[in-house]
Amino acid sequence: MVQFVNVTNMARWIQRESVEKIIGTMIDYLERDFKRWEKFDKIARVASHTPFGVIELMPTSDGEEYSFKYVNGHPSNPARGFQTVTAYGMLADVDNGYPTFISEMTLLTALRTAATSAMVAKKLARPDSRTMAMIGTGSQSEFQALGFRAAMGIEDLVIFDTDPEAMDKFRRNMEPLGFRIRLTSSVDEAVDGADIITTCTADKAQNTILARHHVKPGVHLNAVGGDCPGKTELDEQIVRDSTVFVEFPPQTRIEGEIQQVEEGFPVVEFWKVLTGEEPGRRSAEEITLFDSVGFAIADFAALRCVRDLTAGTELQDSIELIADPEDPKDLFSLVGSLKPIS
Amino acid sequence: MVQFVNVTNMARWIQRESVEKIIGTMIDYLERDFKRWEKFDKIARVASHTPFGVIELMPTSDGEEYSFKYVNGHPSNPARGFQTVTAYGMLADVDNGYPTFISEMTLLTALRTAATSAMVAKKLARPDSRTMAMIGTGSQSEFQALGFRAAMGIEDLVIFDTDPEAMDKFRRNMEPLGFRIRLTSSVDEAVDGADIITTCTADKAQNTILARHHVKPGVHLNAVGGDCPGKTELDEQIVRDSTVFVEFPPQTRIEGEIQQVEEGFPVVEFWKVLTGEEPGRRSAEEITLFDSVGFAIADFAALRCVRDLTAGTELQDSIELIADPEDPKDLFSLVGSLKPIS
Incomplete structure (x- = not known):
């Protein structure tokens, strides 16, 4: 039997434990796996593009466990009542190839994306950072805010979204949790005085959400939304500087x-900052710019985190996903004439 | 909600309908999709190899529906009580990226592999074929036999396996269904007089299960087991001839x-035989040699077949795999402070 965490149980778990507490633990899982980066089987995700969006598979393995995530990205979904991103994923035992764990990952991806951003910002943002500008207040935004509070104590948020209702939603969700939130009517206004800028928009296009003059010296940029060929958020000059x-x-x-700049453009692999091989x-x-696109190793860590922390609780169901005949060479026994018809 | 066919329900469906009847219908699904081959997004499967085996993801899409299969191949599994191959898979809606259907595919892969072999043999074997030699009587073998009876009326089987218990198992499963079966103690004996030879062994190595002299003029070879880099079953000279x-x-x-021969070695894409672009x-x-490795489009067809044929019955459960907040930009509403804690 494969253990399964469905949407209701994932939501129940997050509510009980709180987003911030889970992100705190998840950062430990992420750091552990990023530090042993070289152990993992790594490939760029496998994408199927259409005019409407993209469907991706993100596999990885550390030689003992294998994970993959199914995830879509459809920017025009919200206008039709669907989410931009949905996901689920699984773990398997490399030794025999059997799946062991399957989980909803729409919520889990939001947690792991925020946890990754927060883990990185802890190393790269100025330690005295107080204010974060958030450009884009869609599905991921609340999780990002809670991640940055968990990791860095950020409580002052200045937000901008082209959709005023999305800003109202953000304020409604976050103010009861003690954040100080200022709504603005332009990117210029939002980034003014920010120590950290998070961009998280969903358009599938080469955009310039941030222009060069928006980014002052000393800022840490957490660029989450450029995550698809042809989908970027930053002025090329920001990347260069x-x-x-x-x-x-x-x-x-x-x-x-960095799809905007030449192939040889120098970048730092973040895991090397954690191991001390590269400075932060x-x-x-x-x-500092974290050009985040989301990588399979973060999903691996997130899946193991939720699997471990919900083990032995009623939050995990068993589902019968994998056939298990008594004689492994006799798969036919499950359907053959000697089996009583049920 | 995502519709789900678990192992018990798949087995129940196959028992009720019978393997042969399902394979007959599945061949129609396969032919339909193979004939529109050019419509599909096609990539070689994404494999993660270890010394113990391989874990693979097999995605494809026709632009309207997307499918993928998770499948492992671990030749040393049966000795430890596990199956060589286990699998599951899913369908998703390309338009919004949402998964719609998930299914066990250990049994379904056996059905689709047999249906593919049978579909191909109908076009390539001599129409007067009466006897099939089967080298390897593991998990897939009964399904292959039933597939060939469904498509070509083959009832005379001569079998060989290095494991005598696997041969006994095959006879026990198949004789009650009306096959005439002869057990042999060598490949030489098994292939003598055969019109069709099916090889389906599981070793992860470059083997020569069949030597050149085993293959007489006019034979159709259904080579199922060579399906991994470094894993082949046939003497190179058979391929060349x-x-x-x-x-x-x-x-x-x-x-x-054909990994044994040079890159430019001529092959015929089978779908072109179905459309009439190439002769059979x-x-x-x-x-004629069908060098079968299993391709994603066959899984796509098999998943749609089982989805369609079990629709509206108690064989499909609903599982809560994908989060579905009322406001698609408000994923946080599923876990936020305004939601009563359950």
């Missing part, structure tokens, strides 16, 4: 902000 | 029997 940190360069060069922020004036 | 038919050349050149068998003396 920043120190750029990435997850897995072969994937980020196809999908991230080097001065209070440096602009 | 046959007309070779394949599913998707870029995948078969990596995984199939051209003479009673020709050796």
